[in-house]
Amino acid sequence: MKPSGPLFTLLAGLLLGIFMLSLNATSGTKASSSYDGATATPTPTGPATAAPSTAPPASPSLTPTPAPDSDYAGRTADDTAAVSVSVRDGKAIGYFCDGSSQESWLKGDVKDDGSMRLTGRNGARLDGVLRAGKIDGTVEIRDRTWQFTAARAVRPSGLYRATAEVRGAKIDGGWIVLQNGRQVGILNRDGKPAAAPRIDPASGAVVVDGTRLTARPVVP
Structure with a gap:
């Protein structure tokens, strides 16, 4: 053992x-x-980089364009009267005339989008829109409405007026000279309307009861 x-x-x-x-x-x-199994994660030493933005770019703002300064003239849709509008610096003066007894002077503002509302005596009103070199709209006088289109008018076409005292009578005349040279106007003697005599578009000269007057272009 x-x-x-x-x-x-x-x-x-x-x-x-x-x-x-x-x-x-x-x-x-x-x-x-x-x-061996431990894996070191490198620490970034450079500046942090922002993630790219995914927001859509801002749309450019649209700046309204003021209505261009000019004169406009034309006929009503039923061809019984004429309409002329003079535009300057966002202001407008309009004239409606049938060449015999019916007329109205109107005024008001023109907005940047070309829309306008002009008003006159006894509730007269012109509503229109200026676009592409012409005004389309309506005129309302004494509960009657006319549609019209007035295209750009270059002198001597356009709107004229003459006021004076002749032989003790107060004279107030308005004329629309259309693009084709045709004239439509009314001459008031102490408030009594009648067809107006022709004016010389080149000078504005007109003879009323033997007295020479000058019709001048109308601007606001």
Whole structure:
């Protein structure tokens, strides 16, 4: 039985050595695995870059365009009267005339979109829109309405007026000279209307009861 003692001791030492080697191998693998598996995330050192904006670009603001300064003249839709409008700096003066007894002077503002409402005596009203070089609208006088179109008028076409006192009578005349040279006007003597005599468009000269007067272009 004695010989088994040293053998047992040798076997025990051998087992202890194998156990220690196994333990060291296991510890080394874990340490190596832990180190290799760690991935460092680089820290950015430059300035932060903002994300690109996805908002749509702002639409450019539209600036209203004032109505152009000019004169306009034309006939009513039923061809019984004429209408002329003079526009300056957002202001307008209009004249409706049938060439015999019906007339009205009107005035008002022109908005940036070309719309206008001109008013005159006894509730007379002109509503129109200036667009593409012409005015389309209506004139209402004493519960009657006329539609009209007035195109751009270049001198001598346009609107004229003459006021004076002749032989004790107060004279007030209005004329519309159309683009084709035709004239439509009314001359009032002390408030009594009648067809107006022709004027010389080049000079505005007109003779009333033997007296020479000058009809001048009308502007607001």
